[in-house]
Amino acid sequence: MENSICNLFKIQYPIIQAGMIWTSGWRLASAASNAGCLGIIGAGSMYPDVFREHIQKCKKATDKLFGVNVPMLYPNLDDLINIIIEENVKVVFTSAGNPKTYTSKLKEKGIKVVHVVASVKFAQKCEEAGCDAVVAEGFEAGGHNGREETTTMVLIPMVRDAVKIPVIAAGGIATGRQMLAAMALGADGVQIGSRFAASDESSLHRNFKNRIIELKEGDTHLALKKLVPVRMIKNKFFNQIQEAENKGASAEELKAILGRARAKKGMFEGDLEEGELEIGQVSAMLKEIKPVKKIVDEIILEYDNARAKITHS
């Protein structure tokens, strides 16, 4: 395939593997890059020295381009940025904050910068900030989510019409049919999270991976809207939050229930009841944990079949 996203990242398929916390280490990122996609290391859950180690291991595991995802709300952001520059990382996806903060500094170093947004308004800010592309992420996506709750079906055509830079669709994309739908909506590429979370190479705890492939429709939900909306699995922790929210709990009260390191507890340590288990709505379609290479091959085969069907209908 040849398009603006393939050209931008020198990749075979216009597929980005999402840089997810507790999920996207060097094993997943290098496997995705080796399979023809852009692999991304998720820095959000890594201490700076761990982050550097993952970058170095990823370089050894692939000679293809890979990127890193850096949430702008990371406490010691400058430390990560310095490591990125020192380690000569070529692609940075920024998220959860203002795209203007680091885009020009990174671009001066020849780094390609993409920012993740959930609205047209912020997609336009990305273009103004000089981003090379924008990820537009719908309500169905796992983890942190937009306040507008705009779904991928509605968000992508609006972002497409509002900016000239390449648009990467995210949220609700796990299969070739969904990838084709995203391209039909005007996207130049897709970012896939949940499906790669359920891969052999993701660093999620085995308990959580096994839970993902058992999920049914309605098993994830948006919570913590008074703090930052997060899509997570309905478990004991979620029920506690929801009960508090139904009674009108304040942001402070929710923070107290949330406590610290809830995502680590669930996603990395495998506590399926007390942990915060971030995953997308599309997880309801996943039935098996597979190697990344097989996942990518299946997506591309299904994409080609769906495209042929649309073409001949």
Next chain:
Amino acid sequence: MENSICNLFKIQYPIIQAGMIWTSGWRLASAASNAGCLGIIGAGSMYPDVFREHIQKCKKATDKLFGVNVPMLYPNLDDLINIIIEENVKVVFTSAGNPKTYTSKLKEKGIKVVHVVASVKFAQKCEEAGCDAVVAEGFEAGGHNGREETTTMVLIPMVRDAVKIPVIAAGGIATGRQMLAAMALGADGVQIGSRFAASDESSLHRNFKNRIIELKEGDTHLALKKLVPVRMIKNKFFNQIQEAENKGASAEELKAILGRARAKKGMFEGDLEEGELEIGQVSAMLKEIKPVKKIVDEIILEYDNARAKITHS
């Protein structure tokens, strides 16, 4: 175009005009049928005698097939069913309830029956009940909404894989690109609501139509989740509900705020502050009120262009 939905309803395009309350009278339904789609009269907001009048006027205004939408929670449901049979209506879309209630009675009369669902589980119930097709409606849709909050992007492929009957996608579809995306996801046809609500022929109050085409992203939201989730415009009434919900209001308290005839007040009488204004998320893309014929021609032109682009990419 030729496919299972076109064949089922003898229509030129696999497009269903949604049978919406206070919106879809005989003018809209006949215009949609005359433009090559399946027009649907929305019975939910009509007294039985008014409903009969709309059917009779629709018959005079088109020689094409049209249908009616009947919510199963309508207070005197038998009255509507009797009118449908007496007036020899050929297509009934049922919604908001169990598809088993009337499907076999209607099918015995040679009527085609389609039920509207928001989940795989209920789509399977439709197939078991003998429905001719199913409408699968995502979270982004206006008005009554599913508790699972599954978006169109995720819902359609799951429903497609779960049933053999034709699948009509709804929620977030207003343009040809979105129609193509729905077909890529595995739908056989689409149901379009908001875009037809903003037509010359819809029976919505002029104030509301004008408000629809000014909406921006994030201007609609799901509310009343403790009763039945409804997507509506954020206005004074919505804010009152949301404030109560944030404080943990009970279902009884919400009912008291809701009162009676809120949707009529807003959608039909044009009170943009005190009324309940039901519309889909995709309304943020609508910029102009147009005749139905022009809307359909634009959707098909855009669909063909988007399909050609996907085919040659």
